[in-house]
Amino acid sequence: MVFQTVGIPIATSVLKGYNGTIFAYGQTGTGKTYTMQGPFYSIEEYNINDDSYSKKYMGLIPRIISYIFEQISKKKEQYQKIPPIEYICQASYYEIYNEQIFDLLTDSTDPLNIHEDIKKGVFIDRLTTKNINTPEEAYKILEIGAWKRSTASTRMNTQSSRSHSVFTLTLQNKIEEDGITQIQESKLNLVDLAGSERQKLTGTTGQRLLEARNINKSLSALGQVIQSLVDINNNKKKVHVGYRNSKLTFLLKDSLGGNSKTFLIANISPSAFSLAETLSTLRFAQCAKQVSNKAVVNQVI
Numbered sequence: 001m002v003f004q005t006v007g008i009p010i011a012t013s014v015l016k017g018y019n020g021t022i023f024a025y026g027q028t029g030t031g032k033t034y035t036m037q038g039p040f041y042s043i044e045e046y047n048i049n050d051d052s053y054s055k056k057y058m059g060l061i062p063r064i065i066s067y068i069f070e071q072i073s074k075k076k077e078q079y080q081k082i083p084p085i086e087y088i089c090q091a092s093y094y095e096i097y098n099e100q101i102f103d104l105l106t107d108s109t110d111p112l113n114i115h116e117d118i119k120k121g122v123f124i125d126r127l128t129t130k131n132i133n134t135p136e137e138a139y140k141i142l143e144i145g146a147w148k149r150s151t152a153s154t155r156m157n158t159q160s161s162r163s164h165s166v167f168t169l170t171l172q173n174k175i176e177e178d179g180i181t182q183i184q185e186s187k188l189n190l191v192d193l194a195g196s197e198r199q200k201l202t203g204t205t206g207q208r209l210l211e212a213r214n215i216n217k218s219l220s221a222l223g224q225v226i227q228s229l230v231d232i233n234n235n236k237k238k239v240h241v242g243y244r245n246s247k248l249t250f251l252l253k254d255s256l257g258g259n260s261k262t263f264l265i266a267n268i269s270p271s272a273f274s275l276a277e278t279l280s281t282l283r284f285a286q287c288a289k290q291v292s293n294k295a296v297v298n299q300v301i
Protein backbone atom coordinates (compact mmCIF):
# COMPACT_ATOMS: atom_id res chain seq x y z
CA MET A 1 0.00 0.00 0.00
CA VAL A 2 2.73 2.50 1.02
CA PHE A 3 4.75 1.39 -1.97
CA GLN A 4 1.77 1.97 -4.30
CA THR A 5 1.03 5.47 -2.98
CA VAL A 6 4.53 6.72 -2.26
CA GLY A 7 7.11 4.37 -3.80
CA ILE A 8 5.83 4.04 -7.37
CA PRO A 9 5.12 7.78 -7.92
CA ILE A 10 8.53 8.80 -6.60
CA ALA A 11 10.40 6.09 -8.54
CA THR A 12 8.54 7.12 -11.71
CA SER A 13 9.53 10.78 -11.19
CA VAL A 14 13.15 9.85 -10.57
CA LEU A 15 13.18 7.86 -13.82
CA LYS A 16 11.88 10.98 -15.60
CA GLY A 17 14.78 13.09 -14.26
CA TYR A 18 13.24 14.69 -11.15
CA ASN A 19 14.89 14.62 -7.73
CA GLY A 20 12.92 12.85 -5.03
CA THR A 21 12.95 12.46 -1.25
CA ILE A 22 11.07 10.34 1.25
CA PHE A 23 11.29 11.12 4.96
CA ALA A 24 10.06 8.67 7.61
CA TYR A 25 9.14 10.76 10.65
CA GLY A 26 7.74 9.66 14.01
CA GLN A 27 8.24 8.56 17.57
CA THR A 28 10.74 5.81 18.43
CA GLY A 29 9.44 2.29 17.78
CA THR A 30 6.64 3.29 15.38
CA GLY A 31 8.20 1.45 12.44
CA LYS A 32 10.22 4.03 10.50
CA THR A 33 13.06 1.60 9.79
CA TYR A 34 10.52 -1.18 9.16
CA THR A 35 8.78 1.05 6.59
CA MET A 36 11.93 2.22 4.84
CA GLN A 37 14.12 -0.83 4.98
CA GLY A 38 11.97 -3.76 6.01
CA PRO A 39 12.37 -6.10 8.95
CA PHE A 40 15.42 -7.96 7.68
CA TYR A 41 18.99 -6.86 7.62
CA SER A 42 20.78 -9.61 5.76
CA ILE A 43 20.61 -10.35 2.05
CA GLU A 44 20.25 -14.05 2.85
CA GLU A 45 17.20 -13.19 4.92
CA TYR A 46 15.77 -11.06 2.10
CA ASN A 47 15.81 -14.42 0.32
CA ILE A 48 15.45 -12.63 -2.97
CA ASN A 49 14.84 -15.80 -4.95
CA ASP A 50 11.68 -16.64 -3.07
CA ASP A 51 9.25 -14.06 -4.45
CA SER A 52 6.25 -14.83 -2.31
CA TYR A 53 8.13 -14.42 0.95
CA SER A 54 10.69 -11.72 0.26
CA LYS A 55 8.46 -9.27 -1.64
CA LYS A 56 5.86 -9.32 1.12
CA TYR A 57 8.33 -8.10 3.75
CA MET A 58 10.53 -5.77 1.73
CA GLY A 59 10.66 -2.18 2.88
CA LEU A 60 10.24 0.85 0.63
CA ILE A 61 13.94 1.21 -0.26
CA PRO A 62 14.43 -2.32 -1.70
CA ARG A 63 11.02 -2.14 -3.42
CA ILE A 64 11.89 1.19 -5.07
CA ILE A 65 15.28 -0.18 -6.17
CA SER A 66 13.66 -3.27 -7.65
CA TYR A 67 11.02 -1.15 -9.45
CA ILE A 68 13.62 1.26 -10.89
CA PHE A 69 15.70 -1.62 -12.28
CA GLU A 70 12.58 -3.28 -13.74
CA GLN A 71 11.65 -0.03 -15.51
CA ILE A 72 15.22 0.45 -16.77
CA SER A 73 15.22 -2.97 -18.42
CA LYS A 74 11.80 -2.25 -20.00
CA LYS A 75 13.13 1.09 -21.34
CA LYS A 76 16.23 -0.62 -22.72
CA GLU A 77 14.03 -3.12 -24.58
CA GLN A 78 12.03 -0.26 -26.15
CA TYR A 79 15.17 1.27 -27.64
CA GLN A 80 16.37 -1.04 -30.36
CA LYS A 81 19.27 1.07 -31.62
CA ILE A 82 22.89 0.63 -30.59
CA PRO A 83 24.09 2.53 -28.59
CA PRO A 84 20.57 3.02 -27.32
CA ILE A 85 20.01 4.22 -23.79
CA GLU A 86 22.53 4.11 -21.04
CA TYR A 87 21.83 4.25 -17.32
CA ILE A 88 24.38 4.82 -14.58
CA CYS A 89 23.07 4.12 -11.11
CA GLN A 90 25.05 4.92 -7.96
CA ALA A 91 24.33 4.65 -4.25
CA SER A 92 25.67 6.13 -1.05
CA TYR A 93 24.54 5.64 2.51
CA TYR A 94 25.37 7.82 5.51
CA GLU A 95 24.09 8.72 8.92
CA ILE A 96 23.99 11.94 10.88
CA TYR A 97 24.75 11.22 14.51
CA ASN A 98 25.47 13.96 17.04
CA GLU A 99 25.59 16.53 14.23
CA GLN A 100 28.42 14.58 12.58
CA ILE A 101 28.28 12.71 9.30
CA PHE A 102 29.43 9.09 9.08
CA ASP A 103 29.82 7.02 5.96
CA LEU A 104 27.91 3.73 6.37
CA LEU A 105 29.80 2.09 3.50
CA THR A 106 33.36 2.17 4.87
CA ASP A 107 35.08 0.78 7.93
CA SER A 108 36.34 4.23 8.80
CA THR A 109 34.66 5.93 11.74
CA ASP A 110 35.97 9.41 10.92
CA PRO A 111 33.30 12.06 10.49
CA LEU A 112 32.99 13.66 7.05
CA ASN A 113 32.71 17.32 6.10
CA ILE A 114 30.05 19.12 4.11
CA HIS A 115 30.99 21.47 1.29
CA GLU A 116 28.98 23.79 -0.89
CA ASP A 117 29.94 24.57 -4.44
CA ILE A 118 28.14 26.53 -7.15
CA LYS A 119 28.14 23.60 -9.58
CA LYS A 120 27.57 20.63 -7.26
CA GLY A 121 25.49 22.38 -4.60
CA VAL A 122 25.80 20.95 -1.07
CA PHE A 123 27.78 17.72 -0.94
CA ILE A 124 29.70 15.48 1.48
CA ASP A 125 33.44 15.33 0.88
CA ARG A 126 34.92 11.79 0.54
CA LEU A 127 31.55 10.03 0.84
CA THR A 128 31.70 6.52 -0.69
CA THR A 129 29.68 6.19 -3.89
CA LYS A 130 29.12 2.69 -5.28
CA ASN A 131 28.09 1.89 -8.84
CA ILE A 132 25.16 -0.49 -8.94
CA ASN A 133 24.21 -2.62 -11.91
CA THR A 134 21.63 -4.93 -10.37
CA PRO A 135 19.07 -4.67 -7.56
CA GLU A 136 21.03 -7.32 -5.65
CA GLU A 137 24.11 -5.07 -5.57
CA ALA A 138 21.95 -2.30 -4.14
CA TYR A 139 20.42 -4.63 -1.49
CA LYS A 140 23.94 -5.59 -0.48
CA ILE A 141 24.83 -1.91 0.03
CA LEU A 142 21.68 -1.46 2.08
CA GLU A 143 22.59 -4.49 4.14
CA ILE A 144 26.17 -3.28 4.80
CA GLY A 145 24.91 0.15 5.85
CA ALA A 146 22.10 -1.21 8.02
CA TRP A 147 24.52 -3.57 9.72
CA LYS A 148 26.98 -0.74 10.42
CA ARG A 149 24.14 1.43 11.75
CA SER A 150 22.78 -1.34 13.97
CA THR A 151 26.19 -2.30 15.39
CA ALA A 152 26.83 1.35 16.25
CA SER A 153 23.49 1.46 18.04
CA THR A 154 24.26 -1.78 19.93
CA ARG A 155 27.62 -0.31 20.95
CA MET A 156 25.72 2.65 22.33
CA ASN A 157 23.53 0.12 24.18
CA THR A 158 20.24 1.17 22.63
CA GLN A 159 17.70 -0.56 20.43
CA SER A 160 16.48 2.65 18.93
CA SER A 161 18.11 4.69 16.17
CA ARG A 162 19.70 7.77 17.67
CA SER A 163 20.78 8.90 14.20
CA HIS A 164 19.20 9.98 10.93
CA SER A 165 20.16 7.74 8.01
CA VAL A 166 20.13 8.78 4.36
CA PHE A 167 20.31 6.27 1.49
CA THR A 168 20.91 8.16 -1.76
CA LEU A 169 20.40 6.75 -5.22
CA THR A 170 21.74 8.78 -8.15
CA LEU A 171 20.49 7.93 -11.60
CA GLN A 172 21.99 9.28 -14.80
CA ASN A 173 20.48 8.41 -18.14
CA LYS A 174 21.89 9.15 -21.54
CA ILE A 175 19.77 8.85 -24.67
CA GLU A 176 21.22 9.30 -28.15
CA GLU A 177 18.65 10.12 -30.77
CA ASP A 178 19.20 11.60 -34.23
CA GLY A 179 22.75 12.64 -33.32
CA ILE A 180 21.58 14.48 -30.20
CA THR A 181 22.69 13.29 -26.78
CA GLN A 182 20.41 14.03 -23.87
CA ILE A 183 21.63 13.47 -20.31
CA GLN A 184 19.35 13.62 -17.29
CA GLU A 185 20.47 13.20 -13.72
CA SER A 186 18.27 12.68 -10.70
CA LYS A 187 18.81 11.99 -7.05
CA LEU A 188 16.59 10.08 -4.64
CA ASN A 189 17.12 10.56 -0.89
CA LEU A 190 15.51 7.97 1.37
CA VAL A 191 15.64 9.27 4.91
CA ASP A 192 14.97 7.36 8.13
CA LEU A 193 14.88 9.98 10.90
CA ALA A 194 15.75 9.50 14.58
CA GLY A 195 12.75 9.23 16.94
CA SER A 196 10.85 12.53 16.99
CA GLU A 197 9.80 12.47 20.68
CA ARG A 198 11.23 15.36 22.65
CA GLN A 199 14.39 13.92 24.20
CA LYS A 200 14.56 14.31 27.97
CA LEU A 201 17.52 16.40 29.09
CA THR A 202 16.86 16.18 32.84
CA GLY A 203 18.63 13.32 34.56
CA THR A 204 20.59 12.58 31.39
CA THR A 205 24.36 12.90 31.40
CA GLY A 206 27.41 12.38 29.20
CA GLN A 207 27.02 10.90 25.73
CA ARG A 208 23.24 10.47 26.09
CA LEU A 209 22.80 14.15 26.94
CA LEU A 210 24.82 15.19 23.89
CA GLU A 211 22.78 12.81 21.70
CA ALA A 212 19.49 14.08 23.12
CA ARG A 213 20.49 17.71 22.53
CA ASN A 214 21.54 16.99 18.96
CA ILE A 215 18.40 15.00 18.09
CA ASN A 216 16.28 17.84 19.52
CA LYS A 217 18.38 20.38 17.62
CA SER A 218 18.18 18.76 14.19
CA LEU A 219 14.48 17.85 14.39
CA SER A 220 13.64 21.35 15.67
CA ALA A 221 15.66 22.78 12.78
CA LEU A 222 13.63 20.56 10.41
CA GLY A 223 10.37 21.81 11.98
CA GLN A 224 11.52 25.44 11.76
CA VAL A 225 12.54 25.12 8.11
CA ILE A 226 9.14 23.62 7.30
CA GLN A 227 7.35 26.36 9.28
CA SER A 228 9.34 29.11 7.47
CA LEU A 229 8.48 27.57 4.11
CA VAL A 230 4.79 27.46 5.07
CA ASP A 231 4.99 31.14 6.15
CA ILE A 232 6.54 32.03 2.80
CA ASN A 233 3.74 30.14 1.01
CA ASN A 234 0.97 31.74 3.05
CA ASN A 235 2.23 35.31 3.33
CA LYS A 236 4.18 35.37 0.08
CA LYS A 237 6.77 37.31 2.08
CA LYS A 238 10.50 36.72 2.27
CA VAL A 239 11.34 34.86 5.47
CA HIS A 240 14.81 33.61 6.37
CA VAL A 241 14.89 29.82 6.12
CA GLY A 242 17.38 28.37 8.62
CA TYR A 243 18.76 25.54 6.46
CA ARG A 244 22.18 26.00 8.06
CA ASN A 245 20.88 25.41 11.59
CA SER A 246 21.52 21.65 11.34
CA LYS A 247 23.43 19.23 9.13
CA LEU A 248 20.17 17.45 8.26
CA THR A 249 18.42 20.55 6.89
CA PHE A 250 21.57 21.85 5.20
CA LEU A 251 22.21 18.56 3.37
CA LEU A 252 18.58 18.11 2.40
CA LYS A 253 17.99 21.75 1.48
CA ASP A 254 16.74 20.82 -1.99
CA SER A 255 14.26 18.32 -0.56
CA LEU A 256 12.70 21.08 1.55
CA GLY A 257 11.08 23.71 -0.62
CA GLY A 258 13.60 23.22 -3.43
CA ASN A 259 14.13 21.11 -6.51
CA SER A 260 12.64 17.81 -5.38
CA LYS A 261 9.38 15.89 -5.19
CA THR A 262 9.14 15.13 -1.49
CA PHE A 263 7.01 12.77 0.59
CA LEU A 264 6.88 12.65 4.37
CA ILE A 265 5.61 9.44 5.95
CA ALA A 266 4.24 10.01 9.46
CA ASN A 267 4.72 6.87 11.55
CA ILE A 268 2.43 6.71 14.58
CA SER A 269 1.79 4.23 17.38
CA PRO A 270 -1.60 2.51 17.84
CA SER A 271 -1.23 2.79 21.63
CA ALA A 272 -3.32 5.28 23.66
CA PHE A 273 -0.23 5.89 25.82
CA SER A 274 1.39 7.59 22.84
CA LEU A 275 -1.48 10.00 22.17
CA ALA A 276 0.54 13.17 22.81
CA GLU A 277 3.36 12.04 20.50
CA THR A 278 0.87 10.86 17.87
CA LEU A 279 -0.80 14.29 17.86
CA SER A 280 2.57 16.00 17.61
CA THR A 281 3.57 13.80 14.64
CA LEU A 282 0.26 14.45 12.88
CA ARG A 283 0.60 18.22 13.44
CA PHE A 284 4.10 18.08 12.00
CA ALA A 285 2.81 16.19 8.94
CA GLN A 286 -0.08 18.64 8.51
CA CYS A 287 2.37 21.54 8.51
CA ALA A 288 4.77 19.78 6.11
CA LYS A 289 1.86 19.16 3.72
CA GLN A 290 1.55 22.89 3.11
CA VAL A 291 5.08 23.26 1.74
CA SER A 292 5.31 23.48 -2.01
CA ASN A 293 8.51 22.51 -3.80
CA LYS A 294 9.67 23.54 -7.26
CA ALA A 295 10.75 20.32 -8.94
CA VAL A 296 12.23 20.49 -12.44
CA VAL A 297 13.74 17.83 -14.70
CA ASN A 298 17.53 17.91 -14.31
CA GLN A 299 18.73 18.10 -17.88
CA VAL A 300 22.54 18.03 -17.95
CA ILE A 301 22.93 18.45 -21.74
Ligand SMILES: Nc1ncnc2c1ncn2[C@@H]1O[C@H](COP(=O)(O)OP(=O)(O)OP(=O)(O)O)[C@@H](O)[C@H]1O
Nearest residue numbers: 027028029030031032033034035039160161194195
Ligand atom coordinates in the same frame (compact mmCIF):
# COMPACT_ATOMS: atom_id res chain seq x y z
N1 LIG B 1 4.08 -2.98 10.43
C1 LIG B 1 4.82 -3.74 11.25
N2 LIG B 1 4.60 -5.07 11.32
C2 LIG B 1 5.34 -5.85 12.16
N3 LIG B 1 6.33 -5.39 12.95
C3 LIG B 1 6.59 -4.07 12.91
C4 LIG B 1 5.85 -3.17 12.06
N4 LIG B 1 6.34 -1.93 12.24
C5 LIG B 1 7.33 -2.05 13.14
N5 LIG B 1 7.47 -3.32 13.56
C6 LIG B 1 8.44 -3.80 14.56
O1 LIG B 1 8.46 -2.85 15.63
C7 LIG B 1 9.80 -2.64 16.10
C8 LIG B 1 10.17 -1.16 15.99
O2 LIG B 1 10.19 -0.81 14.61
P1 LIG B 1 11.31 0.13 13.98
O3 LIG B 1 12.67 -0.20 14.50
O4 LIG B 1 11.12 0.13 12.52
O5 LIG B 1 10.88 1.54 14.61
P2 LIG B 1 11.56 2.94 14.41
O6 LIG B 1 10.45 3.93 14.30
O7 LIG B 1 12.55 2.91 13.30
O8 LIG B 1 12.29 3.14 15.79
P3 LIG B 1 13.57 4.03 16.14
O9 LIG B 1 13.22 5.46 15.95
O10 LIG B 1 13.80 3.70 17.58
O11 LIG B 1 14.67 3.54 15.27
C9 LIG B 1 10.71 -3.54 15.26
O12 LIG B 1 10.94 -4.73 15.95
C10 LIG B 1 9.87 -3.79 14.00
O13 LIG B 1 10.21 -5.03 13.38
